[in-house]
Amino acid sequence: MSDPPIRVLIVDDHPVVRSGLRKVLESEADIEVVGEAGDARHAVFETRAQKPDVILMDVVMPGKSGIEATPDVLHDAPEAKVLILSMQDDPNYVRQAFAAGAAGYILK
Numbered sequence: 001m002s003d004p005p006i007r008v009l010i011v012d013d014h015p016v017v018r019s020g021l022r023k024v025l026e027s028e029a030d031i032e033v034v035g036e037a038g039d040a041r042h043a044v045f046e047t048r049a050q051k052p053d054v055i056l057m058d059v060v061m062p063g064k065s066g067i068e069a070t071p072d073v074l075h076d077a078p079e080a081k082v083l084i085l086s087m088q089d090d091p092n093y094v095r096q097a098f099a100a101g102a103a104g105y106i107l108k
Contacts, residue, residue: 003030005029005030005031005032006030006031006032006053006054007032007034007050007051007052007053007054008025008031008032008033008034008052008053008054008055008056009033009034009035009036009037009043009046009047009050009052009054009055009056010022010025010033010035010036010037010056011036011037011038011039011040011042011043011046011055011056011057011058011061011066011069012038012056012057012058012061012085013038013039013058013060013061013062014058015038017058017108018036018038021033021056022036034046034050034052035049035050035052038061039061039062039063039064040061040063040064040065040066040068040069040072041063041064043055043057043066043069043072043073044069044072044073044076047073047076047077047080048076048077051077051080052077052080053079053080053081054080054081054082054083055073055077055080055081055082055083056083056085057069057070057073057082057083057084057085057102058084058085058086059084059085059086059087059088059093059097060086060087060088066084066085066086066097067084067093067096067097067100067102068100070082070084070097070100070101070102071100071101074101081103081104082101082102082103082104083102083103083104083105083106084097084102084104084105084106085106085108086105086106086107086108087107087108089107093105
C-alpha cells in the first residue's frame, strides 16, 4: 500500500510562476497540486477548502505579503508546512518568515 500523495498549494502573484511550479510538481507521482492562489486572501480561502500538506508561498504579493499570510494559513491548516519562495535574499526576510511559522525559505 502506497502513501497518499503530498498535497501542495501554490501561492504566487505571477501566473507563469504558478504554472511552471505546477508542471514541475505534477511530474512527481507522489505530489498532487490541490490549488493555486495569486494573493494572500485567496491563499487563506484555498487553504480552508483544500487542507494542503505543503503551501509554497511567495513573499511579495499584492495586499498582504506571504510572510504576513503565513500565520493565517497555518491557523486553518496547522499541520501544513509553509515553504516561502522568494527572490529576497535579505536575512531579515528569512528571520521574519521563520518567526511567522514558515518551515523553510527557498530562493527562486
